[in-house]
Amino acid sequence: MTYTFVTLFKNLVEGYFQDSILKRAVDSNILNLNYLNPRDFSDSKHDKVDDTAVGGGAGMVMNPQPLFDALEYLKSDDENVHIIFLTPVAKPFKQNDAKRLAEKSHIAFVSGRYEGIDERVIEEFADEVFSIGDYILTGGELASLVMCDSISRNIEGVLGNIDSLSVESFETPLLEAPSFSKPQVYKENSVPSEYLKGNHSKIRSLKLALSECKTKFFRPEQLLKHRTRISYEK
Numbered sequence: 503m504t505y506t507f508v509t510l511f512k513n514l515v516e517g518y519f520q521d522s523i524l525k526r527a528v529d530s531n532i533l534n535l536n537y538l539n540p541r542d543f544s545d546s547k548h549d550k551v552d553d554t555a556v557g558g559g560a561g562m563v564m565n566p567q568p569l570f571d572a573l574e575y576l577k578s579d580d581e582n583v584h585i586i587f588l589t590p591v592a593k594p595f596k597q598n599d600a601k602r603l604a605e606k607s608h609i610a611f612v613s614g615r616y617e618g619i620d621e622r623v624i625e626e627f628a629d630e631v632f633s634i635g636d637y638i639l640t641g642g643e644l645a646s647l648v649m650c651d652s653i654s655r656n657i658e659g660v661l662g663n664i665d666s667l668s669v670e671s672f673e674t675p676l677l678e679a680p681s682f683s684k685p686q687v688y689k690e691n692s693v694p695s696e697y698l699k700g701n702h703s704k705i706r707s708l709k710l711a712l713s714e715c716k717t718k719f720f721r722p723e724q725l726l727k728h729r730t731r732i733s734y735e736k
């Protein structure tokens with residue numbers, strides 16, 4: 503998988519790949535990283551990339567020219583590149599999207615700054631637009647890293663143990679059951695005794711019950727989905 507980050511602030515993105523799982527994936531060429539700075543494509547005298555909003559309104563908007571030229575350059579290099587814009591004005595990014603996008607060969611993440619990107623750029627180049635949640639960030643870099651991290655986990659060879667994926671939250675409507683590590687008793691608190699007895703069918707039932715409790719408390723709408731699915735399967 504190749505990721506191209508279209509950003510004014512490459513430094514904000516690069517650091518994330520300098521440690522742990524994604525560093526290993528880059529070192530073993532499972533992931534290739536590219537960066538494109540719209541400022542390098544600016545026609546203006548001082549490499550400007552933003553201007554005041556036409557029609558009024560607070561703040562600056564990223565102008566079309568540098569981004570048009572950067573994205574045209576990107577597409578001329580790889581016509582299969584899948585271009586994603588990060589913006590709060592979009593569908594929410596979900597685990598299913600991460601799995602689906604892991605099948606692509608090249609994804610470009612376009613990060614906005616200031617009050618966002620001139621809509622004509624999005625209309626012209628977006629294959630998809632995503633929001634990572636109902637809050638406003640100062641720029642799209644963090645959002646693109648969130649997506650990139652989550653997509654990468656679903657690419658073969660990135661995770662040491664592929665089984666980790668199948669039991670995670672959002673693989674089913676239920677959130678994951680609580681996990682415990684050693685020691686079995688820590689500061690007088692023991693892990694649930696059923697976890698210790700080695701009866702795997704009982705452990706599975708307990709984990710399912712605990713998953714349901716967590717989901718009911720934190721995400722009741724997901725529990726409803728789970729119950730609907732179960733009654734449909736019956």
Ligand code: SAM
Nearest residue numbers: 588589614617618633634638639640641642645
């Ligand atoms: N004026 C915009 C609005 O109200 O929708 C917010 C612009 S925000 C300050 C600057 C940039 O941060 C956006 O262009 C986008 O790339 C990124 N951004 C902010 N919040 C985001 C979110 N929840 N999901 C994805 N990207 C986001």
